[in-house]
Amino acid sequence: MGNKIEVLDLNAGFGSTHVLKNISINIPKNRVTAIIGPSGCGKSTFVRCLNRIHELVPSAWVNGRVLLDGKNIYDSDVDPVDIRRRVGMVFQKPNPFPAMSIYDNIAYGPKIHGMKAKLDEIVEDSLRKAALWDEVKHRLKDSPLSLSGGQQQRLCIARALAVEPEVILFDEPCSALDPVATAKIEDLILELKENYTIVIVTHNMQQAARIADFTAFFLMGELIEYGETAQIFENPRDKRTEDYITGRFG
Amino acid sequence: MKLRVPSFSILNGKSWKFTHDTLFQIFLGVISIISVIVLAALLLRELIKGSWPALSTFGLEFLFSTAWNPVTGEFGALPFIYGTIVSSMLALLIGVPLSLGIAVYLTEIASSRVRAILSPVVELLAAIPSVIIGLWGIFVLAPFVREHLAPPLMNYLGFLPLFKGPAYGYSVLTAGLVLAIMIIPIISSVSREAILAVPSLQKEGALALGATRFETIISVVLPYAKGAIFGAVMLGLGRAIGETMAVTMVIGNNPQIFTSLLHPGYTMAAVIANEFTEATDDVYLAALIEIGLVLFAISMVVNIIARVITWKYLKLEEGLS
Ligand SMILES: Nc1ncnc2c1ncn2[C@@H]1O[C@H](COP(=O)(O)OP(=O)(O)OP(=O)(O)O)[C@@H](O)[C@H]1O
Ligand SMILES: [Mg+2]
Secondary structure, three states: OOEEEEEEEEEEEEOOEEEEEEEEEEEEOOOEEEEEOOOOOOHHHHHHHHOOOHHHOOOEEEEEEEEEOOEEOOOOOOOHHHHHHHEEEEOOOOOOOOOOOHHHHHHHHHHHOOOOOOHHHHHHHHHHHOOOHHHHOOOOOOOHHHOOHHHHHHHHHHHHHOOOOOEEEEEOOOOOOOHHHHHHHHHHHHHHOOOOEEEEEOOOHHHHHHHOOEEEEEEOOEEEEEEEHHHHHHOOOOHHHHHHHOOOOO | OOOOOOOOOOEEOOEEOOOHHHHHHHHHHHHHHHHHHHHHHHHHHHHHHHHHHHHHHHOOHHHHOOOEEOOOOEEOOHHHHHHHHHHHHHHHHHHHHHHHHHHHHHHHHOOHHHHHHHHHHHHHHHHOOHHHHHHHHHHHHHHHHHHHHHHHHHHHHOOOHHHOOOOOOOOHHHHHHHHHHHHHHHHHHHHHHHHHOOOHHHHHHHHOOOOOHHHHHHHHHHHHOHHHHHHHHHHHHHHHHHOOHHHHHHOOOOOOOOOOOOOOOOOHHHHHHHHOOOOOOHHHHHHHHHHHHHHHHHHHHHHHHHHHHHHHHHHHHHOOO
């Protein structure tokens, strides 16, 4: 097992706002890495730097290196479109495409990448991996808006899986969901780590403890502490980490 | 742009509760509905009364007759209905792709500096009086169509009845072009608002799958905004159907139906404006007013269709949030 992603001296922000300060962190392959920290500390900005979505905001800037399998994704010969296919993302709020059917939501990614053969198989396979197949197999032509919030989020996970990414970034994927739907997504993430490298931002400390192998604690744009989840929660080395996980601030 | 379906929510939450707000809402609702209906009814009454001599003489035949001969007293509206429909459709055919291109360019592609300069310029087009556009049509566009646009069309597409010569400068094609220019500001600015209203979460959803910016615009942004864009197109169509001055200056004002777009034609609005002062006998005048009635009806139908479809899309979008 090696590192899938190595971040070296990453700085990022918006205009004159300096959000991420000298972040260096290794993200191991086929493991779940959780990012925790108080609101506004830069968790979303951090994961959005890992698939080059951050730079789409007009005022955004970034420097430093992010190595994906040893290759810097910010090198000038790298196509951001290719990076975004390899590093998928699931957002805080489910964002299915309302003008497409459930089927087309999943098939969209494979289609634009020229995977036109066996589309039916890809759709079924992705929906099965996202534990949604049985709930939607009879209504693939329906609007995704006819699904519940939790189902919509699993649809978005299936949609991300359909383009065969190597890494999946989850930015608070459960914050809009009830506990039952949340438990389903957590189970799913644990299954997915067999084949994918996973980074999950969460506000929910129990969630990080339940599913993450490693946990990183961010505070005001800095990486304060990073280690195995058990160590971070049971034995934090930094006073600020301890304060945060025991709920003394944030 | 946030189009809202007017809602008369008497039911606030689950229980029947009349608050001052809901009463006020009902009051305003009733007032506005009544005033609109009264206004429309008065207008309709006037139109029907004025056109009665023609209505009673020609009946339904009026709509399907191509005769327009004030001297012999024969009147039919078909050439005008045809001219209005063809010139408006032509305007949409040319104007909609251009407007969408402008809207997409200004929202998604142009740098903020280009956008700051270009968007007011496009909107300024709407402020040009139509008689000025008509003059430009006479001096610039009509000669251009006759000498530079029609010849290649006749050469390459002349086998189609639509592009058969000879070419006139004052033609349905010229009118369609003028109308296209006139509807671009409204369609592009409303579409621009619609595209701006597409949540960035939708765009990022597509981009995060490895879609290019172009793929994102075509398959996610425009479909998401299609309800409002459709509304914009209908607004443009309404404008094109009703436009009078600029059209009458360039269309050639010939009450005949030619399949060729290079030939002159006439529209409903244009004939009313042109011939109203000359209409000395009762039936002639009534025939013109009846054309007004038909124009009114067609505009109403276009608007109603537009409303119904935009409502449908709005409901769809509301389901998302
Ligand atoms: N589009 C933007 N333009 C300018 N500043 C932004 C933008 N997005 C975020 N920021 C700022 O960047 C900082 C980090 O934001 P970020 O969204 O990364 O925080 P976060 O840790 O994900 O917070 P949360 O837990 O609330 O999601 C915040 O101070 C925020 O105000
Ligand atoms: Mg966030």
